Amino acid sequence: xxxxxxxxxxxGLCLPYCPVGAIxxxxxxxxxxxxxxxRKACIDLEACTECGTCGRQYIVRCPTxxxxxxxxxxxxxxxxxxxFSDPTTTHKLTRVPGRGTEEVKTNDVTGRxxxxxxxxxxxVGRPILATSFRDVEKITxxxxxVGVSFEENNPLTHLMEDRQRGTFPAPAKAARVNSAIIExxxxxxxxxxxxxxxxxxxxxxxxxxxxxLVTSFARDGSLPLLxxxxxxxxxxxxxxxxxxxxxxxxxxx
Amino acid sequence: MTHSLHRHGSRESLRNDFVFLAxxxxxxxxxxxxxxxxxILDLIYQLGPANIGSYETGTILAGATIEEIKxxxxxxxxxxxxxxxxxxxxxxxxxxxxxxxGLSITVSGLIEEVLAMAQExxxxxxxxxxxxxxxxxxADLPSEEILEFVTMxxxxxxxxxxxQDTIDRVKKGNLTPEQAARRIASPCVCGIFNPDRARELFxxxxxxxxxxxxxxxEGPAARDLGxxxxx
Numbered sequence: 001x002x003x004x005x006x007x008x009x010x011x012g013l014c015l016p017y018c019p020v021g022a023i024x025x026x027x028x029x030x031x032x033x034x035x036x037x038x039r040k041a042c043i044d045l046e047a048c049t050e051c052g053t054c055g056r057q058y059i060v061r062c063p064t065x066x067x068x069x070x071x072x073x074x075x076x077x078x079x080x081x082x083x084f085s086d087p088t089t090t091h092k093l094t095r096v097p098g099r100g101t102e103e104v105k106t107n108d109v110t111g112r113x114x115x116x117x118x119x120x121x122x123x124v125g126r127p128i129l130a131t132s133f134r135d136v137e138k139i140t141x142x143x144x145x146v147g148v149s150f151e152e153n154n155p156l157t158h159l160m161e162d163r164q165r166g167t168f169p170a171p172a173k174a175a176r177v178n179s180a181i182i183e184x185x186x187x188x189x190x191x192x193x194x195x196x197x198x199x200x201x202x203x204x205x206x207x208x209x210x211x212x213l214v215t216s217f218a219r220d221g222s223l224p225l226l227x228x229x230x231x232x233x234x235x236x237x238x239x240x241x242x243x244x245x246x247x248x249x250x251x252x253x
Numbered sequence: 254m255t256h257s258l259h260r261h262g263s264r265e266s267l268r269n270d271f272v273f274l275a276x277x278x279x280x281x282x283x284x285x286x287x288x289x290x291x292x293i294l295d296l297i298y299q300l301g302p303a304n305i306g307s308y309e310t311g312t313i314l315a316g317a318t319i320e321e322i323k324x325x326x327x328x329x330x331x332x333x334x335x336x337x338x339x340x341x342x343x344x345x346x347x348x349x350x351x352x353x354x355g356l357s358i359t360v361s362g363l364i365e366e367v368l369a370m371a372q373e374x375x376x377x378x379x380x381x382x383x384x385x386x387x388x389x390x391x392a393d394l395p396s397e398e399i400l401e402f403v404t405m406x407x408x409x410x411x412x413x414x415x416x417q418d419t420i421d422r423v424k425k426g427n428l429t430p431e432q433a434a435r436r437i438a439s440p441c442v443c444g445i446f447n448p449d450r451a452r453e454l455f456x457x458x459x460x461x462x463x464x465x466x467x468x469x470x471e472g473p474a475a476r477d478l479g480x481x482x483x484x
Contacts, residue, residue, distance in 0.1 A: 016418040017440060019409050053410050058315050059439045087256070087408045088308040088442055090327070103255055106278035106357040108379040119382075127259060127404050128413060129393055178409040202388040210259045211385040217378055229383075237384040239267050241258045241361040244346065244371060245379030248282065248355030 001048055001055055003041050004066040010037040014060050014067060019178065020130050022047035023054060041066075049085035049130055049178045050078055077171065080133075083155060084177035100181045101153045104214045104243050111251025117185050118225065119214030122198065125179035126210040133159075133173045135205040136180045140166030142201040143184065146193060151183035188225065192232055256407025257361040257445050258384045261400040264363065266454070270405075271342045272361040272445045273297070275332040275349070282355060283329045289354040290330050291323045296348050297334050304335040306444015314438045314448060337449035343370045350374060398458055402451060406441040415440070423459045430455035 003014075003023075015023050022044045028037070043054075054060055055067045073082050074089065083089050102110065103119065113119040122139055125131030140150070144166030150157040161169045186194050198211065213236070215225040229236060257272040275293045277286035297305060298319050306312035309325040336342040342360065349358060360367050364381075371378050387394070394400065395413040402416045403409075419437050422428040428436065434451035 016415040017412060018414075019412040019440075021412070021414060051410060053440045056311070056440075056442075058311055085409075087410070090329075100255065102276060102278060104380050104382040105255075105274060105276040105359050106281070108357050109278040109281050113380060121255075123259075126407065126409060127261075127387065127400060128395065128409050129390075130409070198388070205389050208387050208389040208391055208394060210387050212255060212258060213383045213385055214380060215383070216380040221377055223381065234385060237259070237386065238264055238363055238365070239258075239260055239361065240364045240367075240384060241255055241272075241359050241382040242364070242367045242371070243379045243381070244358045244360065244376050246350060246353075246355075246376070247278065247357035248353075 001043055001050060001052070002068055002070065003043055004064075004068065005040055005042075007064040008037070008040045008066040009064055010039040010041060011063060012041065014041055014054050014062060017053055017060050018048075019051060019053060019128065020047050020049055020176075022049075047176065048081070049176055050081035051085040051178055052082075052088065078175075080159065080172055080175040081177055084175070084180050085130075101151060101183060103183070103212075104241060106243075106247060107214065107216070107251070108243050108245045109247040109249065109251055113185060113214045113216060114251075115216050115218070117187055118191055119183065119185050119212075120194065120198075121212040121214075122182040123179050123210040123212065124182065124205075125177065125207055127208070129207045130176060130178050131180060131205075131207045131209075132176050133168050133180065135207050136182065137166065137168050137173060138204055139198075139201050139209070140168075140182055142166075142197050143182070143194070146197050148184045148186065148194065151185070154181060154183045156180050156182060188228065191228065195232065195234065255361075255382055256443065258382055259387070259404055259407060260361075261397060261404045262450075266401065266450065267363055268366065269337050269339060270362060270447050270450045271336045271339070271367075272447075273302075273332075273334050273336060273342055273345060274359045274361075276357045276359070277329060277331075278357065279329045286356060287326050287330050289356055290326060290332050292352065292354065293332050293349060293356070294319060294323055296345055297332070300336075300341045300345055302334045302341070303337045303447050303449045304438070304441075304444045306333050306442060308442055311442050312438070312444040312446075314435055314444075314446075315442075333444045335445050335447040337447060339366060339370070343374065346370060346376070347374055350376060398454075401454055402437060405446045405451065406443075407445070408441070408443065410440040410442065411437055411446070412440075420455070420459055423455055430459070 025039045026042045277283035307322040310317035419433045430452045434448040438446045
């Protein structure tokens with residue numbers, strides 16, 4: 001994002017809207033006409049994740065419409081930030097809006113998470129702290145080390161330079177994003193080991209992550225995995241996202 | 254993985270907070286799904302949701318109309334909406350089931366509430382996405398009260414600073430809790446932010462009477478705060 005210094009009046013209206021605090025007011029040192037603003041808003045491009053919030057005129061209502069997006073944002077060097085921060089973008093390969101996948105949303109049709117397997121997602125940077133891809137790589141390398149295979153339909157997987165090692169190219173590692181979602185599926189029998197790896201690496205990162213687990217209901221309507229989670233001492237929130245099974249054609253299995 | 258999963262808050266605060274998503278599966282049943290989603294949007298709108306959104310238009314709270322949302326549905330379209338009433342979301346599920354449109358439906362909310370609704374409607378749920386909490390450098394997070402607001406936008410578009418700034422404005426009497434809720438809802442582009450719940454949270458956390466000094470160390474306003482985190 002860019003703020004036009006020629007039209008910004010330094011009113012500060014945009015500042016609180018930035019989710020990562022990347023907009024600042026800077027004082028103007030140089031000589032200027034008597035009625036010109038004494039300060040202007042400026043975006044710290046290292047901190048900016050290109051989420052687009054400040055540039056949406058219906059949100060911030062900048063009185064001089066001074067905040068604009070780079071014209072090449074979807075193809076240029078900052079496109080990684082854009083795809084992983086602005087939910088209005090749709091990844092070219094996955095055709096899925098946002099930075100994730102359809103996950104449990106369409107599991108009744110896709111059958112991505114059949115009985116006997118669990119889906120895990122590590123939403124790095126959520127809630128609210130954002131993340132660098134260096135932290136994302138710490139986690140993906142730890143998971144790759146125990147043989148995790150990353151979800152093909154997730155844009156993050158397509159960014160990797162080596163999926164076996166879980167590494168990213170230098171341009172990706174320079175990016176800072178609102179969140180990046182590491183997704184994979186494991187057999188239930190391997191869940192405990194993978195959760196151990198996640199617990200260890202959680203102490204090595206400089207941000208937070210929200211952890212998701214997808215599992216299917218048994219034919220009798222129960223959730224057998226809850227017993228497993230209790231045995232492992234893993235807590236889950238009282239609120240969840242439930243697929244009602246109304247999709248057609250139904251997934252096999 | 255999912256922006257509607259990790260909402261923070263007490264059971265009571267979450268009890269009437271539901272996110273309803275209708276999603277065609279890309280490459281499986283997305284072709285021809287636009288008309289079905291438009292039908293679902295009509296059903297939603299007739300019931301009176303708390304919010305509806307679209308990546309293409311923004312939300313009804315930010316000024317988009319239901320006609321604009323319908324007209325600009327994407328190639329692989331989705332419907333996202335928030336409800337503040339168990340009865341309304343249950344009636345919506347009933348109608349969608351009855352019309353048998355074949356699109357995947359997910360409902361986020363208290364597990365006990367969603368499962369009870371499914372049982373009352375003779376629906377056997379297929380699968381669930383559970384939230385196993387937040388890990389890592391959690392000491393860097395804002396207060397739990399702020400998180401209750403910002404996690405209603407799982408995409409992370411609502412800043413903690415905007416919430417704090419809005420709380421300050423309500424304390425000064427410059428915004429009502431309802432106006433405050435609409436203000437912080439505006440950056441959520443997808444429509445799952447629940448302004449009714451936000452209004453209730455403002456009422457809970459912010460002293461309401463402008464003639465009572467909001468930051469006074471003693472007196473009714475200070476006692477109502479409940480937590481120093483928002484002062």
